[in-house]
Amino acid sequence: MNTLNIQQIDDYDSLLMKTVAKQRSNWAIDDWVLGIHSIYGDRNTPKSPMEMWLHVANDTSQLSEEVRKGNLEVVVQDAAKIFGRVCVLVGKYLYQKEFPENDPIKTLLRNRDAGDDFIGGRESYGKWILEKYPMRCGTCWETVCVCSAYRPIMENRDEYIELYDEVTKGREQKIMEIKKSSIMLMVSQVRLRKNFFLCHWTN
Numbered sequence: 001m002n003t004l005n006i007q008q009i010d011d012y013d014s015l016l017m018k019t020v021a022k023q024r025s026n027w028a029i030d031d032w033v034l035g036i037h038s039i040y041g042d043r044n045t046p047k048s049p050m051e052m053w054l055h056v057a058n059d060t061s062q063l064s065e066e067v068r069k070g071n072l073e074v075v076v077q078d079a080a081k082i083f084g085r086v087c088v089l090v091g092k093y094l095y096q097k098e099f100p101e102n103d104p105i106k107t108l109l110r111n112r113d114a115g116d117d118f119i120g121g122r123e124s125y126g127k128w129i130l131e132k133y134p135m136r137c138g139t140c141w142e143t144v145c146v147c148s149a150y151r152p153i154m155e156n157r158d159e160y161i162e163l164y165d166e167v168t169k170g171r172e173q174k175i176m177e178i179k180k181s182s183i184m185l186m187v188s189q190v191r192l193r194k195n196f197f198l199c200h201w202t203n
């Protein structure tokens with residue numbers, strides 16, 4: 001394979017060991033990404049993101065068909081499968097060590113520099129979800145989503161900029177406020193974790 005040598009994640013092995021040592025029932029979303037990548041990563045190394053995303057799109061359309069038919073048991077299985085496929089794709093772009101020359105993403109995601117992240121730190125699936133939904137809808141920015149109540153405005157928000165701001169009751173202002181409060185929350189969580197570890201180490 002024509003590869004480009006890129007080694008960005010130098011602590012991959014220790015990350016994986018920490019994940020494997022955890023109870024599976026305590027795995028966070030990022031543990032699943034790492035765990036599933038450790039199984040399927042090698043096999044998916046030569047695959048393009050388009051090929052992998054096609055599986056997600058295909059399974060998602062099957063899932064919506066099963067929802068329409070009301071086959072809820074199949075829906076649960078399909079949803080788990082889609083989650084696994086997305087984890088594989090994310091894991092590829094967070095941990096894979098070499099990429100074919102023509103891969104369009106390579107290390108862009110793991111070195112993503114959005115500049116205005118809420119929570120900072122290493123790029124991960126869990127981080128992206130929290131960035132997009134910090135306990136609020138990513139579009140209307142309400143804690144209880146109101147998008148469907150204003151569907152024409154939400155779907156054409158580039159056209160109705162003033163109406164969009166009106167129905168979301170000052171979305172940009174809220175984003176600024178939440179950014180400030182999430183920095184405070186982050187500081188308090190770091191303190192909590194530090195206290196937790198200190199307790200365990202000293203006992």
Ligand SMILES: [Zn+2]
Nearest residue numbers: 137140145147
């Ligand atoms: Zn919404």
